[in-house]
Amino acid sequence: MPDDISSTDGMRFAPGWAHPRGGLCRGAVVAVLILGFTQPGWGMLAWEAREASLYPGPLEESASASFRFKNTGDKSVEISDVKSSCGCTAAQSGKRIYAPGESGEVTATLNIGNRQGLQVTAITVTTNDGEKPVTLIMKTLIPEVLRIRPTVVWWPRGAAPDSKAINVLVQQDDPVRVVGVESSGDAFDVRLEEVVAGRHYRVNLTPASTAGPATVRLKIRTDTPKDKPRTYEAHVLVK
């Protein structure tokens, strides 16, 4: 009898034959032996890392992470499924079957779209080697260049037509200038105010009337980035 027996997941069973709870220990040992003999050649993917943190720049349209692995078993492993928790992220492996000792990677790409802030995506990798599916985590911090609060300003129908404001705060170290605000209609008086140049702007809004429904779309134009200045949106409503 060996001094100890290691299971496939690294748990160690100390010898316990003479112990009062020997039945339990013996059962565990037998189970491990059975598993060991009946499935001697399980393939196993060893992952370099199961979590990735990404920091795309403000102009990036996508962010990708590669999760590298190696088949450390003595049988081929087939990756039967790679699934992302979010339709915004495409995930795939280079190929399906990996021979013993062979390395590969699963690549996940997040479409940034209009996303901002921290995005957490789980990628589930299923294999045919009897192992539980592996969950890979991709954390993407999409920089918020401007913080616009609120992006929707509204008055209930019939309310007093008091002025309200949208604050535009620059979140990055480099200054960003708001160069103009365009309104899709004239149901509201729209005035841009520079509070602190390059850091803080305010869009002051006053409805012409709150007697009936009204909707306008604002385009807040900036000077950043220089080659392709970005425009942000806000909405003003009487409901």
Place this chain on the structure above:
Amino acid sequence: MSSSSELLNRGGVQAWRLLAIVSAAALLAAANFVFNPNRPAAAEDALQEGEIRLKDAAASRSPVLWIDARPQSEFDRGHVPGAMLLNEDHWDDLLPAVLEAWMPGRPLVVYCGSEGCRASHQVAERLRVEAGLPDVHVLKGGWEAWLAGQH
């Protein structure tokens, strides 16, 4: 006056009674956990912050405005009747239609594919924090829960 052995005996009896009561309570609790079909939901069924169950959304006094936070392709394959698509792939393009449909007092319930997806929480967070809209919820269990609720 009681002798010390009587006191010890009495204390022993009380200890046994206490043990019996605690054991009976533990047995009852265990039996309830195992056999009671209406036992409290397990941790995985607990609501996360901002979530609402399907039955509670359906019981809302004002008709719910359903927001589908999944990608367009999944929305096209099937969605809650009357739901509006709003995801972060095309936020700026999709938000105006949602605002057109929204009315003060009408609750918004956002869903994505299943319990595991985060898109509904992210969309709901943006509606609450960025847009400042009130009464925004996330459907617990997402589209899968809605489908299950139709049977």
